[in-house]
Amino acid sequence: MRTRIVWPLVAAALLGGCAGTQATPAQPEQLTVQVLRTLPHDSTAFTEGLEYSGSTLYESRGLEGQSALTAGPAGGTPAKQVTVPSPLFAEGITVLGPKLWQLTWRDGIAIERDSQTLAELRRVRYDGEGWGLCHQPSGRLVMSNGSSMLTFRDPQTFAVTGSVEVGQDQLNELECVGDIVYANVWQTGTILRIDATTGRITAKIDAGRLRTPSRPGEDVLNGIAAIPGTDEFLLTGKLWPSSFRVKFVPENQRTGT
Numbered sequence: 001m002r003t004r005i006v007w008p009l010v011a012a013a014l015l016g017g018c019a020g021t022q023a024t025p026a027q028p029e030q031l032t033v034q035v036l037r038t039l040p041h042d043s044t045a046f047t048e049g050l051e052y053s054g055s056t057l058y059e060s061r062g063l064e065g066q067s068a069l070t071a072g073p074a075g076g077t078p079a080k081q082v083t084v085p086s087p088l089f090a091e092g093i094t095v096l097g098p099k100l101w102q103l104t105w106r107d108g109i110a111i112e113r114d115s116q117t118l119a120e121l122r123r124v125r126y127d128g129e130g131w132g133l134c135h136q137p138s139g140r141l142v143m144s145n146g147s148s149m150l151t152f153r154d155p156q157t158f159a160v161t162g163s164v165e166v167g168q169d170q171l172n173e174l175e176c177v178g179d180i181v182y183a184n185v186w187q188t189g190t191i192l193r194i195d196a197t198t199g200r201i202t203a204k205i206d207a208g209r210l211r212t213p214s215r216p217g218e219d220v221l222n223g224i225a226a227i228p229g230t231d232e233f234l235l236t237g238k239l240w241p242s243s244f245r246v247k248f249v250p251e252n253q254r255t256g257t
Contacts, residue, residue, distance in 0.1 A: 029203040033210065033246040034255065036232065039075030043241040049092035049102070049133065049173060050223030050236060053115065057225060057234070060093040060102055069093065069102060069118055074234055074243065082118040092133035092173060094141065096155055101141065103130030110158050124158040132174035132183065142181055142196060144171040150181065150196065164199040168192060175224040175233070184221050191224060205248050207235060
């Protein structure tokens with residue numbers, strides 16, 4: 001008797017075999033920080049956002065009744081400073097040429113400012129919490145809210161234009177470098193390097209050695225600023241007395257501190 005071949009089953013078996021040979025996704029690189037320079041930082045600053053625009057370092061400081069925005073040289077006295085009126089609790093920032101966006105934590109308000117004078121221009125409402133903020137070369141804003149989601153927003157209207165799931169919650173302070181997003185994981189010394197297109201974590205950076213455990217619970221890493229024209233970053237945290245100019249390197253390439 002001639003054997004009958006059930007072609008759908010054969011096809012399924014072949015497809016299953018092909019699927020079984022697919023390469024597993026590459027594991028995230030394991031990196032650490034190479035400290036190049038240590039700079040003074042205001043130890044009363046409850047840092048919530050940090051970003052360079054040219055040679056000017058902008059810092060958003062939180063806490064209700066103490067929130068502020070500063071601009072000036074890294075490690076020096078701010079050239080400009082404005083307070084954020086209570087009860088607002090300031091969070092992440094990003095600078096787009098003449099304008100700057102500043103988030104608030106649970107107030108649902110984004111403040112648009114003049115990046116030169118720091119003067120408030122307008123307020124825009126949004127849903128949920130505001131944690132970190134940065135922008136891509138296209139101008140598109142990337143925002144975190146403490147979850148595992150990155151939300152994309154229009155730089156003019158602040159309207160939501162999309163989102164991507166990262167697979168790690170507690171995403172906090174953000175820094176965009178091209179289409180890569182660096183995000184620190186709240187209450188840890190870990191910084192993630194994320195492909196913003198796919199949400200895939202491509203590297204985990206251990207910056208825990210920078211923290212001096214003098215104020216357990218509060219003084220966590222919370223400032224990531226890419227230094228223009230370099231592959232270096234300025235890192236600091238809430239109430240830290242220092243900031244650190246660093247490179248992200250494999251552990252076996254780290255020297256010194």
